[in-house]
Amino acid sequence: EAQVTQNPRYLITVxxxxxxxxxxxxxxxxxxxxxxxxxxxxxxxxxxxMNVEVTDKGDVPEGYKVSRKEKRNFPLILESPSPNxxxxxxxxxxxxxxxxxxxxxxxxxxxxxxx
Amino acid sequence: AQSVTQLDSQVPVFEEAPVELRCNxxxxxxxxxxxxxxxxxxxxxxxxxxxxxxxxxxGINGFEAEFNKSQTSFHLRKPSVHISDxxxxxxxxxxxxxxxxxxxxxxxxxxxxP
Numbered sequence: 001e002a003q004v005t006q007n008p009r010y011l012i013t014v015x016x017x018x019x020x021x022x023x024x025x026x027x028x029x030x031x032x033x034x035x036x037x038x039x040x041x042x043x044x045x046x047x048x049x050m051n052v053e054v055t056d057k058g059d060v061p062e063g064y065k066v067s068r069k070e071k072r073n074f075p076l077i078l079e080s081p082s083p084n085x086x087x088x089x090x091x092x093x094x095x096x097x098x099x100x101x102x103x104x105x106x107x108x109x110x111x112x113x114x115x
Numbered sequence: 116a117q118s119v120t121q122l123d124s125q126v127p128v129f130e131e132a133p134v135e136l137r138c139n140x141x142x143x144x145x146x147x148x149x150x151x152x153x154x155x156x157x158x159x160x161x162x163x164x165x166x167x168x169x170x171x172x173x174g175i176n177g178f179e180a181e182f183n184k185s186q187t188s189f190h191l192r193k194p195s196v197h198i199s200d201x202x203x204x205x206x207x208x209x210x211x212x213x214x215x216x217x218x219x220x221x222x223x224x225x226x227x228x229p
Binding site: 004031033035040041042043044045048090092094096103104106107108109 | 124159
């Protein structure tokens with residue numbers, strides 16, 4: 001089954017404690033992206049990656065890091081989480097290039113609470 | 116840069132009634148347009164998209180949307196809603212040379228009442 005998986009689904013942590021949210025896709029997609037969803041603001045892009053070892057900032061990158069060492073994985077790293085990073089996070093993937101306008105597939109979401 | 120405005124944050128409607136969810140965008144260049152649906156505790160799922168061609172686009176679950184270039188709108192419609200349509204709906208745009216780079220609206224929560 002084609003899917004995007006995220007782990008963990010729920011996480012409660014404290015300010016300053018480093019954490020990683022994993023994202024994996026099994027569709028051989030070139031493009032992967034992280035979004036955060038906040039009420040009334042829709043989804044805002046944090047970082048994206050067009051292929052292995054190619055990443056770039058989205059609209060709200062401050063406080064986040066990413067890496068793309070393998071095509072299927074795109075972890076999101078919060079080196080020193082703060083309460084304003086409490087949010088619902090989604091990973092997404094899709095093709096790039098000629099197939100760029102095809103559907104983006106979204107993971108189930110990770111609800112993060114930073115105390 | 117492009118932006119998306121969803122004019123209604125919540126839309127309550129009775130079952131079997133028609134519904135329209137409004138979406139306006141701003142962009143100085145041509146765009147692709149998308150509607151996504153998010154059911155409770157789930158990720159986003161593509162409902163429909165407009166890339167080019169016919170301005171009336173049909174999607175899954177009986178939804179359709181009409182692209183109006185002069186009004187920069189892409190409103191979503193369904194002639195008769197079901198309880199199962201209760202969800203949050205997001206309009207999104209991307210530049211037509213970068214289809215992956217989505218900009219989302221703030222979302223509209225559709226609440227279907229029996």
